[in-house]
Amino acid sequence: MFKLFKSLLDALFPRLCPICGKPSDRPERTICWDCFSSIDLYRESLCERCGRFAEGEIKHAFTCSVCLSMPPLFDKARAAGRFSFELRDLVHQLKYGGATWLASDLADFLEGCVTAHFPSKKIDVVLPVPLHPLRLRERTYNQASLLAEELAKRLDRRFDNCSLIRIRQTETQTHFNAKERRKNMNGAFSVIRPEWIQKRTVLLVDDVMTTGSTFDACAYALKKAGARTVWAVALARGQ
Ligand SMILES: [Zn+2]
Ligand SMILES: [Zn+2]
Incomplete structure (x- = not known):
């Protein structure tokens, strides 16, 4: 009955x-097949640790110079694709345009990325990168939280929207070097x-x-609180 209702709705108001x-x-998605398959996703040449993409084809496993000089506090991070063209546009629509219905389409990319790079059965809990409460009030929803909830459902893992909180807004970091950035962000989150x-394996989503x-x-706060492993996944990577 519900299905019939849904297809009737689709006929009356086609998802564009x-x-x-x-x-x-x-079915049940907004992005069409052609556009979905045209989005440029990262496949290889990625730093083992942080997932940074290296130009040129590198077939062997490597760790990038950034991770070598200051190892990250998370155990591993990956992004599904580059923050450009369609993906950037879709993220903007989800984040600033109120297009919350895009969360299930975008979770498809996250799901693919997680199953390609992480043993997903080992994940105990899925957490979004939280917004500061003041920012959340201003924006009314946290886009990372929408994505994390959808992803947790797909992976059949526990979704936790409240254990990790943001306690400090941080100033923009573009002019900071890596060490200054870490210092600036230190203490921005708390568990x-x-x-x-x-003792859990945590998957962070942004x-x-x-x-x-x-x-x-986030990993700093989570490890301090006793998390065993911190993995992280983002839809797009800006660098
Ligand atoms: Zn299309
Ligand atoms: Zn790296």
């Missing part, structure tokens, strides 16, 4: 692909329910990662 504007041919984190310093700061 946010990229090409044509009605979507993917209020350590018993839900202790929409965009750039240098990885936000994941790093």
Whole structure:
């Protein structure tokens, strides 16, 4: 009955692909097959640790110079694709345009990225990178939280939206070097329910990662609270 209702709704109000504007041919998704498969995803030449993409084809495992000079506090991070063109546009629509319905489409990329790079059965809990409460009030929703919830459902893992909190807004970091960034972010996050984190393998979720310093700061708080392993996944990478 529900299915019938859904297809009736689809017939009356076709889901239009946010990229090409044509009605979507993917069941229960907004992005059409053509556009979905045209998005450029990272496949190889990635730093083992932080997932940074190296130009040129590198077939062997490597660790990038950034991770070598200052090893990140998370154990491993990956992003599904580059923060450009369609992916950037989709993230903007989700983040600033109120297009919360895009979360299931975008979770497809996250799900693919997690299953390609992590033994997902080992994940105990999925956590979003939290927004500061003041920012959350202003924006009304946390896009990372929408993505994390959807991803947790797909992976059949526990979703935890409240153990990790942001206690400090941080100033923009573009002019900081790696050490200054870490210092600036230190103490920006805190774990209020350590018993839900202790000895667990945690998967952090965010929409965009750039240098990885936000994941790093979250990992600092999570490890301090007793998390065993901290993995991180973002939809897109800005660097
Ligand atoms: Zn399309
Ligand atoms: Zn690296």
